[in-house]
Amino acid sequence: MNNETKSKDIVESLKSLNVMELDKLIKELQEQFGIDSSQLVGSAPSAAVAEESTPASSGLQVVKITSVGNKINLIKLIKETCGLGLGEAKTAVEGITESNPFVIPSKGGLKEDDIKELIKKIEATESKFTKAAA
DSSP states (O other): OHHHHHHHHHHHHHTTTOOOHHHHHHHHHHHHHHHOOSTTTOOOOOOOHHHHHEEEEEEEHHHHHHEOSSHHHHHHHHHHHHOOHHHHHHHHHHOOOEEEEEEOTTOOOOOHHHHHHHHHHHHTTTTEEEEOOO
């Protein structure tokens, strides 16, 4: 099997993973190979830098959940919002900390109306969150 075939096989395998599995894989690879993604040339800016540099009028945002209030309701919300299975949503909620927030993933960010609705649902779970530019 040549390198090109190996690469294609790896890409096909990655396509079957969901967001949570990809995130876990990336973290494992960074640990395994000692990669600090913030030090890579051309890497994406940190969320704080992106938040400051993206104009608020863009309308594209994500929501970061930074602490858990009502765990069961938050699991249900993440399961519903992100299309995760119950076990994946539970794992995601159990891993939420200030330094490891759960980011509600979306292609191209969330529109302002979606953000308002999502914020109401998060507030109902008594969890803490922040809004950030996508």
